[in-house]
Amino acid sequence: MAAPVISMGAASNTQAWIEILQSERPLFEKARACQQLGEAGTSEAVPALAALLNHDMLSVYARTGLERIPGPEAAAALRDALATTQGTLKIGVIQSVAALCDEEAVPALSGLTRGSDAAVASAAMLALGRIASDQAVTFVMQALTSGPPEHRPDAAAACLLAAQHQLSQKKAESAAALYDAVLKAKVPASYHIGATRGAILSRTQDRIAFLVKQLRSQDPAIRDVAILTVRQNPSEAFADALNAEIQNAPAGLQSKMIGALIDCHNAQSLPIIRAKAVSEEAQVRMAALNVLSRIGGPDDAPTLIKVLLDNQGPEEVSLAMSILEQIGGPETDAMILKALSSATTSSVRIELIRLLGKRSATSATDELLHQAGDPDQAVSIAALQALRSLASPEDLPRLIWLTRQCTVESVRDAAANAVYSVCKDHPPVGPSGALILKALKAANVTAEKQAWIRVLSLLGYSDALPFMTATLQDADPDLVQSTISSLGRWPDPSPINALFQVVESHANATVRSRALVAVLQLATRAADQTLTDHDDLLAWFQRAGKAVQSVQEKRLLISGLGRVNHVESVRMLSSYLDDADVKAEAVYAIVNAAGPLAKGPDYKTVEAVLKKIPAVQDPRLRDQIAGLERDIKATRARLDNE
Amino acid sequence: MKPLNPTPNHQTSPRQSKISRRNFMKHALAAGSAVAVPAFIPARALGRDGAAAPSERIVVGVIGHGPRGRYDLSVMLPEKDVQFVAVCDVLRERREQAKAMVDTHYGNQACVMYRDMFEIYGRSDIDAVLIATGEHWHTLASILAVKAGKDVYSEKPCGMTMGEVQALDEAVHRYGRVFQAGTQRRSQANFQYAVHLAQSGILGRLHTMHASVYVPKRTYDWLPAQPEPSPEECDWDRWLGPSPWRPYNRQYVTGGWRGHYDFEGAANFLDWGAHTLDLCQWANQSDHTMPLEYEANDSGIVGQYANGVKLICDFLPDPFGNRAPQYKTSTGTCPVRFIGDEGWVETGDNGEIVLSESLARTQQRRFEKPGTSAAGHGRNFFDCVKSRALPVCNQNIMRTSHTACFAAELSWELGRKITFDPVAERFVNDAEANRRINRATRAPWSFYV
Incomplete structure (x- = not known):
C-alpha cells in the first residue's frame, strides 16, 4: 500500500509540465501541472508559472508552484508581478511575496500601502508585518503611529505579526516597542488584548510592574489576558506578583489568579491558596478548593475540616471531603475526630463520620461506637455504616448490645449489618457466631430475632442451624417466613432438607411457596459452586419440580437446571418447551446445560431435544445452537469411527 | 438581507472571493449592530431554571453544521453555563437545521442564522466559536475568530499542512485567546x-x-462541473475559501470533499x-x-x-x-x-x-x-474560557x-x-x-x- 512515488524534479518533467501550461489543455491539467511543478519542478518553470499570475482561476495554482520552487527566480517573478497584477490577483501575489519573506519587496509593498485600492493596501501592510525585516518593521510602526487613521487597524495587525517575529528572534526590545505602539493606538480591542500579552512577555526590565498594571485594569478582557499570559508562561516572578496582588483583587479575579498560581508551582502560594479556601467569597473558596484537590496534603487538613464545619454548601463540602479522603496520616484522623466531637449539626457530623469510614480510620472506632448510640437516627446509621469496615471482633459485644437496644428498624438493620460485616471480615466465624446465637436465644422481640437469624444465615454458622430449623415450627408466621428467606441465603445447601419438609407439609400455601423458592436458591447456588454431585442436584430439582406451580417458580427451577450439565437435566428442561410462559427461558437453559453433552455419548439426546426447539430470534442464541449442532456432527463422526 | 460582503472598491472576477480585509473590522462591527435581539427572553436566559446567570455564561456561535457540527452541538448544548446564539453555514439547509436544533433546545426562536462567518465575528456579545466546517476552512476560520477576539473550539484536523497549523498556533498566541482542538479522546x-x-x-x-x-x-481530480446554485442556497465561492478554485459540484459541499487534495490534507x-x-x-x-x-x-x-x-x-x-x-x-x-x-x-x-x-x-x-464523546472535551474548553487556562488539546x-x-x-x-x-x-x-x-x-x- 505504498504511495505512488512522484517522479522527481528532472528537467524533462519540468519541461513537460511547462508545455502543459503553455498549451490549450483543460484547466484541470494546467492546475495539476502547477502543483507538480511546485513539488518537483525547477526554476526553468518560473516564467511559465508567472505568466499565469493574471489568470483568474489558475493564479493560485501558479503561486503554489512559485512559492515552492527554490531559488531567487520565483521571488523575482513575484516581485515583478506586483506591478502587473490588479485587485484580488495582486493581493495573492503580495501574499506569496510575504510567504517567501522577500525583503527586496519591502519598498514596493510600502508603496502599495499608499495606493487607492484599500484591499491591496491592507494586504501589503500585513505582508510587511510578516516579512518583519528592519525596514518593514520601521514602516509598519510609522504607519501605526503617524499614518492615516484608516490604515491603523491593518498597521496594528502588521505590528503584531512583526513583533511576534521579533520576539521569536530574541529581539525583545524591538518587539516591546511594537506592542507598546499597538497598545497606544486606537484600534479594535482584540488587538489590544494580543498586544498586552506580547508586551508582558517582551519586557525585560519592568515586566512585573507592567503585569500588575494589567491585573489592575478596569477592563476584564485585559485582566483575562494577563492571567492567560501567566498561565501559559509560568514563572517564580509571576507567582510572586500574583501572591502579592491577590489580596486586593476583586473576587472574580482572585479565583482566576488562584488557577494561575497553581500553574506557577510556587511554594509561597500555598498558604495563600489555603487561606482562600475559607474566604468569604464562594467563587474564591471553590477555586481554592479545586486547587487543593490537585495538590492538597496533610497541612491542608485543618483548612478543609473548617470548610466542612462551615458547611457553606454541598458542592464545597463534597470537594473538601474528597480531598480529605486522599490525605493520609493519623494526625488528620485525629483532627477529624476532634472536629466530630465538637460538631453540633447533624449533617456535618454525618459527613465527618463518613469521612472517617472512607479514610479507614480505625482509631475512630470508640468514638463511632459512641456516635452509633446517638438519638439522631441519621447520625447513628452513619456511624454504624462506618463501623462495618472499621470495627474488629473485640467490638462485637458492644455492637450486639447496640443492636439489641434498637427500637427503630432502619437503625437495627444498620447495626446487624455492621455485626455481619465484622464477622465476615474476621474469620473464623465460630466465636462470633456463638455470641450472636446467644443473643438470638435471648431475644424476645420478633424483629431482633429476624435480624440475628439473617446474620447467622448469611454467615452459615452451622451450630445455629438446629435452633433455626426449629424456628420453622414457630407460631409466629412472620418469623417463620423471614427465617425461610434467611435460610435460602445460607452459603451451602445444609438447610435444604428442613426446607423441603416445609414445602411438602406446611399447611399454609404462602409459606410452602416461600420455602420452595428458598430450596431452589440453595440448589442453584450449589450447582454454581460445583461442590455437589449431579445426582444430588438432580434429585433436589426433581423433588422441587413436583411442587412448582407459578411462573416465577418455574423460572427459578429452569435457571437452576440450566446449570447442571447432565442429560437428565436436559430431558427435564425439554418438558418446558411446550409451556408458553417459560419456553424462552427453557431454550437458553437447554443450550447452557447441553454444551459438554454434545461432545459425549449423550449427544443423541441433545440432538433430539434441539429438534424440538422452535425458531429463535436472538442471533447469539442461534449461533450457540449452531455450535451445538456442529459439535454433535463431529461427535457422531468420531464415535462412528471408533 | 444586508449584503454579505462589503462592496469591493476594485474590479473583481466572479471567480475570486470578495471580502475586503481592510474593511473587515468595520464591516464586522456593523454586522454586529444589526443583529436581531430576541423579543422574548426565556427564564433560562435570565439564569433561572438551573442555567448560569448571564454574567457567568459563555455565549457561543457555531460555524459549520455538517454531521460533525451537529454532533458537537448536541453534546455542548446541555451545558448550563453556555448559550449558543448564532449559527453560520454557507449551505442554507444546514444553517436552518442548526437554528432548529438550537431553538428546540432553548424553547425559543432566538438563534440567528448567518451565511457569512464575519457576522458572527462582528458580534461583541459572542465569546467563543465552535468551528466544524470542512477541513480546508478550519485554520482560516480559527485565525479570523481569534483576530476578532473569540476563543475557539475547532474540529480536527485543525489544518491541512504543517504551515497552516504553525500559522494557527502563532495566531492564537498573537491574539491571546483560548483554543481547543477537537481531539476529544x-x-x-x-x-x-x-x-x-x-x-x-x-x-x-x-x-x-x-x-x-x-x-x-487522495485524489487530485476535479468532479464534473455543475451549475452553481445561488449563493443563498450554497455560497460556493465562500465554501472554497482559501482553497484553489475549481468548478462547483454538489458532492463537495455535502461531504464529498473528503479525499480531494485541495480540501483534505x-x-x-x-x-x-x-x-x-x-x-x-x-x-x-x-x-x-x-x-x-x-x-x-x-x-x-x-x-x-x-x-x-x-x-x-x-x-x-x-x-x-x-x-x-x-x-x-x-x-x-x-x-x-x-x-x-x-x-x-x-x-x-x-x-x-x-x-x-x-x-x-x-x-x-x-x-x-x-x-x-466530545462532551467532556467541550467542558474542558468552556472551563478554560472562564479560567484562561490552557485546554487539554491547546494550540x-x-x-x-x-x-x-x-x-x-x-x-x-x-x-x-x-x-x-x-x-x-x-x-x-x-x-x-x-x-x-x-x-x-x-x-x-x-x-x-
Whole structure:
C-alpha cells in the first residue's frame, strides 16, 4: 500500500509540465501541472508559472508552484508581478511575496500601502508585518503611529505579526516597542488584548510592574489576558506578583489568579491558596478548593475540616471531603475526630463520620461506637455504616448490645449489618457466631430475632442451624417466613432438607411457596459452586419440580437446571418447551446445560431435544445452537469411527 | 438581507472571493449592530431554571453544521453555563437545521442564522466559536475568530499542512485567546487511563506505541462541473475559501470533499491520526516534540522518537470492521496500544481496556462511556474560557501532534525515510520534503492577519 512515488524534479518533467501550461489543455491539467511543478519542478518553470499570475482561476495554482520552487527566480517573478497584477490577483501575489519573506519587496509593498485600492493596501501592510525585516518593521510602526487613521487597524495587525517575529528572534526590545505602539493606538480591542500579552512577555526590565498594571485594569478582557499570559508562561516572578496582588483583587479575579498560581508551582502560594479556601467569597473558596484537590496534603487538613464545619454548601463540602479522603496520616484522623466531637449539626457530623469510614480510620472506632448510640437516627446509621469496615471482633459485644437496644428498624438493620460485616471480615466465624446465637436465644422481640437469624444465615454458622430449623415450627408466621428467606441465603445447601419438609407439609400455601423458592436458591447456588454431585442436584430439582406451580417458580427451577450439565437435566428442561410462559427461558437453559453433552455419548439426546426447539430470534442464541449442532456432527463422526 | 460582503472598491472576477480585509473590522462591527435581539427572553436566559446567570455564561456561535457540527452541538448544548446564539453555514439547509436544533433546545426562536462567518465575528456579545466546517476552512476560520477576539473550539484536523497549523498556533498566541482542538479522546477516561499506565511506569519502560490510521488515499481530480446554485442556497465561492478554485459540484459541499487534495490534507491520515498519534504523543510525554524519523512500508509508517520509543502507525484496511490482527476488534474504532517491557495496554472507542496477561489481574478497569464523546472535551474548553487556562488539546499540543501526522504521511507520499527537526520544524537536508510544508491560499484569504 505504498504511495505512488512522484517522479522527481528532472528537467524533462519540468519541461513537460511547462508545455502543459503553455498549451490549450483543460484547466484541470494546467492546475495539476502547477502543483507538480511546485513539488518537483525547477526554476526553468518560473516564467511559465508567472505568466499565469493574471489568470483568474489558475493564479493560485501558479503561486503554489512559485512559492515552492527554490531559488531567487520565483521571488523575482513575484516581485515583478506586483506591478502587473490588479485587485484580488495582486493581493495573492503580495501574499506569496510575504510567504517567501522577500525583503527586496519591502519598498514596493510600502508603496502599495499608499495606493487607492484599500484591499491591496491592507494586504501589503500585513505582508510587511510578516516579512518583519528592519525596514518593514520601521514602516509598519510609522504607519501605526503617524499614518492615516484608516490604515491603523491593518498597521496594528502588521505590528503584531512583526513583533511576534521579533520576539521569536530574541529581539525583545524591538518587539516591546511594537506592542507598546499597538497598545497606544486606537484600534479594535482584540488587538489590544494580543498586544498586552506580547508586551508582558517582551519586557525585560519592568515586566512585573507592567503585569500588575494589567491585573489592575478596569477592563476584564485585559485582566483575562494577563492571567492567560501567566498561565501559559509560568514563572517564580509571576507567582510572586500574583501572591502579592491577590489580596486586593476583586473576587472574580482572585479565583482566576488562584488557577494561575497553581500553574506557577510556587511554594509561597500555598498558604495563600489555603487561606482562600475559607474566604468569604464562594467563587474564591471553590477555586481554592479545586486547587487543593490537585495538590492538597496533610497541612491542608485543618483548612478543609473548617470548610466542612462551615458547611457553606454541598458542592464545597463534597470537594473538601474528597480531598480529605486522599490525605493520609493519623494526625488528620485525629483532627477529624476532634472536629466530630465538637460538631453540633447533624449533617456535618454525618459527613465527618463518613469521612472517617472512607479514610479507614480505625482509631475512630470508640468514638463511632459512641456516635452509633446517638438519638439522631441519621447520625447513628452513619456511624454504624462506618463501623462495618472499621470495627474488629473485640467490638462485637458492644455492637450486639447496640443492636439489641434498637427500637427503630432502619437503625437495627444498620447495626446487624455492621455485626455481619465484622464477622465476615474476621474469620473464623465460630466465636462470633456463638455470641450472636446467644443473643438470638435471648431475644424476645420478633424483629431482633429476624435480624440475628439473617446474620447467622448469611454467615452459615452451622451450630445455629438446629435452633433455626426449629424456628420453622414457630407460631409466629412472620418469623417463620423471614427465617425461610434467611435460610435460602445460607452459603451451602445444609438447610435444604428442613426446607423441603416445609414445602411438602406446611399447611399454609404462602409459606410452602416461600420455602420452595428458598430450596431452589440453595440448589442453584450449589450447582454454581460445583461442590455437589449431579445426582444430588438432580434429585433436589426433581423433588422441587413436583411442587412448582407459578411462573416465577418455574423460572427459578429452569435457571437452576440450566446449570447442571447432565442429560437428565436436559430431558427435564425439554418438558418446558411446550409451556408458553417459560419456553424462552427453557431454550437458553437447554443450550447452557447441553454444551459438554454434545461432545459425549449423550449427544443423541441433545440432538433430539434441539429438534424440538422452535425458531429463535436472538442471533447469539442461534449461533450457540449452531455450535451445538456442529459439535454433535463431529461427535457422531468420531464415535462412528471408533 | 444586508449584503454579505462589503462592496469591493476594485474590479473583481466572479471567480475570486470578495471580502475586503481592510474593511473587515468595520464591516464586522456593523454586522454586529444589526443583529436581531430576541423579543422574548426565556427564564433560562435570565439564569433561572438551573442555567448560569448571564454574567457567568459563555455565549457561543457555531460555524459549520455538517454531521460533525451537529454532533458537537448536541453534546455542548446541555451545558448550563453556555448559550449558543448564532449559527453560520454557507449551505442554507444546514444553517436552518442548526437554528432548529438550537431553538428546540432553548424553547425559543432566538438563534440567528448567518451565511457569512464575519457576522458572527462582528458580534461583541459572542465569546467563543465552535468551528466544524470542512477541513480546508478550519485554520482560516480559527485565525479570523481569534483576530476578532473569540476563543475557539475547532474540529480536527485543525489544518491541512504543517504551515497552516504553525500559522494557527502563532495566531492564537498573537491574539491571546483560548483554543481547543477537537481531539476529544484526550478527555475520555479509558484513553486517559491507558496513558496513565504508560506514563506512570506500570507498563515498565515504554518502547513501542501503535496508532491506528486509515490507509492513506487522495485524489487530485476535479468532479464534473455543475451549475452553481445561488449563493443563498450554497455560497460556493465562500465554501472554497482559501482553497484553489475549481468548478462547483454538489458532492463537495455535502461531504464529498473528503479525499480531494485541495480540501483534505495529508491523504486522510489525520482523520484518525490526529487522535491516535496525538494519544501516543501524550503517552510518551512528547507534547513538546515529535518523532525525528519516519519511514513508510506496506502496512504502516514507523516513527522513531529521540528517546528511542518507536511509533507505529498501522494502516487499517477495514477501520470500521475487522481491526485484527493489529488490534482487538472489540476495543472499537481509533484503537491505540502502548507497549512497555513489563506489559501492554490497548484501548479504543468502546471504552474497553485490554491488558497484557502480566497486568490484567491488577490493572483492569471498566469504562462504560464510549471514547468518542466530545462532551467532556467541550467542558474542558468552556472551563478554560472562564479560567484562561490552557485546554487539554491547546494550540501548542495541536501543533506538535498534527505536525507529526503531516511528517508521517509525507514519508508515505515520498515513499522513503525522512528526518525531521522538531525545533526548526524543517526536514533535515531534504528540500523535496520541505517544499511540501506550505500551500498558497486563494486570494484574498491569508493566514497571516
